[in-house]
Amino acid sequence: GESVGLHLPTLSVQEGDNSIINCAYSNSASDYFIWYKQESGKGPQFIIDIRSNMDKRQGQRVTVLLNKTVKHLSLQIAATQPGDSAVYFCAESRSNTGKLIFGQGTTLQVKP
Amino acid sequence: DGGITQSPKYLFRKEGQNVTLSCEQNLNHDAMYWYRQDPGQGLRLIYYSQIVNDFQKGDIAEGYSVSREKKESFPLTVTSAQKNPTAFYLCASSIVAGGYNEQFFGPGTRLTVL
Numbered sequence: 001g002e003s004v005g006l007h008l009p010t011l012s013v014q015e016g017d018n019s020i021i022n023c024a025y026s027n028s029a030s031d032y033f034i035w036y037k038q039e040s041g042k043g044p045q046f047i048i049d050i051r052s053n054m055d056k057r058q059g060q061r062v063t064v065l066l067n068k069t070v071k072h073l074s075l076q077i078a079a080t081q082p083g084d085s086a087v088y089f090c091a092e093s094r095s096n097t098g099k100l101i102f103g104q105g106t107t108l109q110v111k112p
Numbered sequence: 113d114g115g116i117t118q119s120p121k122y123l124f125r126k127e128g129q130n131v132t133l134s135c136e137q138n139l140n141h142d143a144m145y146w147y148r149q150d151p152g153q154g155l156r157l158i159y160y161s162q163i164v165n166d167f168q169k170g171d172i173a174e175g176y177s178v179s180r181e182k183k184e185s186f187p188l189t190v191t192s193a194q195k196n197p198t199a200f201y202l203c204a205s206s207i208v209a210g211g212y213n214e215q216f217f218g219p220g221t222r223l224t225v226l
Contacts, residue, residue: 043217098209102154
């Protein structure tokens, strides 16, 4: 069946280090991918997105990489800060449906 | 100040009762969505609406109902037919359904069945 999954449920990093959160998707027809950040008790917040015609996209302190050959997506956070502690979800979409499919989420813990 | 509002933040319900969760957006978005989130899990789509007076079932629609009478409002009713309704409910909207448009989320409503 369709699924979007994350490789690790919890990632613990030292403040100031770079973080890499991984995601695998199963459907090669997906052409749009989004990373969301969710803090405890709040709704998900958009971080960055990427279309399937791109391999890399950069934002402020964040970079998303897309490898369509192995159906893998990653989120890189530079100089991780305590405020980055949250659950991170990847989501895939087919642009002709408008429906997002979410992965299970990875909890990022930032140690001071 | 544009955004999505959900009310109430916390809701308690007795078994056998229907309850309606509110979702309002002033972003002028055509598409709206309802998701359910269980502890330690991702989001699952309940219903979505691409335009006023139209909506479609998502992956877990059983025991839920919606209406879309106004562009800015998409209330969700959790009926007594929903066997395990305790969860965190999230409403979202996007400019249009499909395309390369991210969904914007509200703050959520935590429903607890007593």
